[in-house]
Amino acid sequence: MATPTIASRLQRRFITMSSDQKLLARLHDELPEGWEMTTTLSLDDLGGFQDILQYRFILLDLDDCETFDPLDVIRQVRTELMLNNTIICFGGAPDVRGEARLARADRFFERAEIVDKMKVFCGQYGW
Numbered sequence: 001m002a003t004p005t006i007a008s009r010l011q012r013r014f015i016t017m018s019s020d021q022k023l024l025a026r027l028h029d030e031l032p033e034g035w036e037m038t039t040t041l042s043l044d045d046l047g048g049f050q051d052i053l054q055y056r057f058i059l060l061d062l063d064d065c066e067t068f069d070p071l072d073v074i075r076q077v078r079t080e081l082m083l084n085n086t087i088i089c090f091g092g093a094p095d096v097r098g099e100a101r102l103a104r105a106d107r108f109f110e111r112a113e114i115v116d117k118m119k120v121f122c123g124q125y126g127w
Helices: 021-029 070-080 094-102 111-124
Strands: 012-017 035-039 057-061 086-090 107-109
Touching: 012 111, 021 035, 021 111, 057 070, 057 111, 070 086, 070 094, 086 111, 094 107, 107 111
Parallel strands: 012 035, 012 057, 057 086, 086 107
Antiparallel strands: none
16 A cells, blocks of 8 residues: 555545445535545455545444444444544434444434535535
């Protein structure tokens, strides 16, 4: 893996973890200009610490428990990689949200809100 550069760090991009193809299409269609959305079902596919660090935030589907374990993703980011990337969760039953809070996820939204919230977070992280 190449060493991250200042130019690569300044790229406006975020990770979305979901297998919901309709939702992914909506997110992509509403993506603000200048932003890139990387979709994955495994953070390992994106690389290690230096690679994940370059993403501004992570959208995490708490309903997608059959394809990957969202709680393990949070633990991987916080405990294994020791990163402070913002983890924005959507969907999920109250008990799953509670476990995600304990694992140190940052924000929680209803599934129907996430496209609009993605645009808000892109604005906030648009530095």
